[in-house]
Amino acid sequence: MSIATPAAVPTAAVITELTSIAERIARMAGQLILEGRRSPVEVASTKSSAVDVVTAMDTASEKLLREMLAELRPLDGILGEEEGSSAGSSGITWVIDPIDGTVNYLYGIPNYAVSVAAVSGPPDPATWTVLAGCVHAPALGATYTGGAGLGAFRDGLAVRANAPQPLAMSLLGTGFGYARNRRVVQAEVIARLLPQVRDIRRLGAAALDLCAVAEGGLDLYFERGLKPWDLAAGALIATEAGASVVGLRSDRPGENLTIAGPREGVETLRGLLLELAADRDAPDVVV
Numbered sequence: 001m002s003i004a005t006p007a008a009v010p011t012a013a014v015i016t017e018l019t020s021i022a023e024r025i026a027r028m029a030g031q032l033i034l035e036g037r038r039s040p041v042e043v044a045s046t047k048s049s050a051v052d053v054v055t056a057m058d059t060a061s062e063k064l065l066r067e068m069l070a071e072l073r074p075l076d077g078i079l080g081e082e083e084g085s086s087a088g089s090s091g092i093t094w095v096i097d098p099i100d101g102t103v104n105y106l107y108g109i110p111n112y113a114v115s116v117a118a119v120s121g122p123p124d125p126a127t128w129t130v131l132a133g134c135v136h137a138p139a140l141g142a143t144y145t146g147g148a149g150l151g152a153f154r155d156g157l158a159v160r161a162n163a164p165q166p167l168a169m170s171l172l173g174t175g176f177g178y179a180r181n182r183r184v185v186q187a188e189v190i191a192r193l194l195p196q197v198r199d200i201r202r203l204g205a206a207a208l209d210l211c212a213v214a215e216g217g218l219d220l221y222f223e224r225g226l227k228p229w230d231l232a233a234g235a236l237i238a239t240e241a242g243a244s245v246v247g248l249r250s251d252r253p254g255e256n257l258t259i260a261g262p263r264e265g266v267e268t269l270r271g272l273l274l275e276l277a278a279d280r281d282a283p284d285v286v287v
């Protein structure tokens, strides 16, 4: 029987280098998409539903990120929202969202970002180790970075998640999926939570929701349906800022459910979400 050898933990110098690459390429892609908003933005195609949209800038931003990674880190793999995965040989994969918050981008709402993370191991939130990440929101002028064990920062200044609050005093962020049968359950869950919290925010970009937890702009956040590129960088930044980022039935966040905030608050919210079975979908609705 062979025993798997755990991947070597990169040194702080390597993590710092990966973080600086994440920031550099996220900023370049951010500049591209910000300039792209000067011309009318239109839907180029749709994905899971008619409201799950792709703009020409999603494609252009991912192309730029991939070109820069091919130059700077030719041996690494890439998993991107628009073009899927390309394998590497180094054990490191870049998990990239060329525009997180595409609907905000389409409507000119500034809450959108480029999210870039370097993970070791297969690019699966159930098992990966996120080493470095950057969430860059060009229209907000905000750049969040994090390195495993090295802290979380906004524009170079350390950020910290809020101390635990009673649920009734907690500002809770969330997001909704694109499929109607998922939204039926999400509406039910929100209806049960709204009377129990300070208030609810739906800001429209999961990576920025996680960064908001990291800097105390939200007390708590949860969402069903996050893809690896929505959460890789933001979850690292929130964790490095002292937040707990978990799933509903697993300590790993993922597509089933992601919950973030101070540990005690997360456990309270997790209990409620478990009671509500927030990780279910309604049967398909025929329109």
Ligand code: LIP
Binding pocket: 081, 097, 099, 100, 101, 102, 103, 174, 175, 176, 177, 178, 203, 204, 205, 206, 207, 223, 225, 226, 227, 230
């Ligand atoms: C979106 C998220 C949003 C979430 C959507 C979607 P996209 O990412 O950031 O907050 O609710 O389900 O995942 O499609 O804009 O990259």
